[in-house]
Amino acid sequence: MDAPFTGSVFLGMSVDGFIARPDGDLAWLTGGADAGGAPDDGEGGDFGFAEFVAGIDALVMGRGTYEVxxxxxxxxxxxxxxxxxxxxxxxxxxPRIAVHGSFDDAVAALAAAGYRRVYVDGGRLVHTFLTAGLVGELTLSRVPVLIGEGHTPFGPLPADVLLEHARTRTFRGGMVQTTYRVR
Incomplete structure (x- = not known):
């Protein structure tokens, strides 16, 4: 599917590739009571999230992510x-959001609005955008924890998605953040 915009993904995940526990719990990622406090990059920052959001034109997310x-x-x-x-x-x-009843409706609205770079968030939606060939960049922040099972944005794809390494950053506390461009 061709679109005049590039989908960009920015996800935090466990080392074993999960973005949430099976019940949707994110305490291991967001610094909940069991995780030892709010996450920061060791310098009071947000691991580059604000900079990433500043560089996008719009966001698209699934209902589950919106509810969080x-x-x-x-x-x-x-x-x-x-x-x-x-x-x-x-x-x-x-009033802060526009609701679309389907993936196709959302893509049509994003394209019609003339957005160039769109942040795609939410496991199932990221997978749908990947499957449709609408993701141009993935930034994956691996939190140093294994949670064993949960939700992943990756799964069966119609073809391999070849990636080109753009950069890797490490943070105090052990988070490793890698950005890939889709080839």
């Missing part, structure tokens, strides 16, 4: 259009 983000005290995407793919949220469910 929606109740946050501070909306992390100030000034960026947020699109949510959901068959259960109705239009006007939240």
């Amino acid at each position: 983000i929606a109740p946050l005290d501070e909306w992390p995407y100030q000034g960026k259009p947020v699109h949510v793919v959901s068959t259960t949220l109705g239009p006007g469910a939240d």
Whole structure:
């Protein structure tokens, strides 16, 4: 599928490749009670997330990811259009988002809006964008923990997705963040 925009992914995951536990729990990633406090990069930073968001035109996420983000005290995407793919949220469910009933509807809306770089978030949606050939860049931040099972954005693909290494950064505490370009 051709689109006039590039999908960019920025995910935190366990070393064994999971983005959430089977029940959706993220405490191991977000610094919950069992994880020893809020994560930072050792210098009071956010592992480059704010810089990444500053470089995108819009976001698209699945309903599950939206439900994690929606109740946050501070909306992390100030000034960026947020699109949510959901068959259960109705239009006007939240004035901060645009709701699309399908992947195809979301892609059409993102293309029609003229966005060039779109942040794709949420495991199933990332997989759908990868399958459709709409991801141009992946930034994967591996948190030094093995959780054994959970949700992954990767799974069966119609063909191999060849990647080119762009950069790797390491952070105090052991997180390793690698960015790949899709070839």
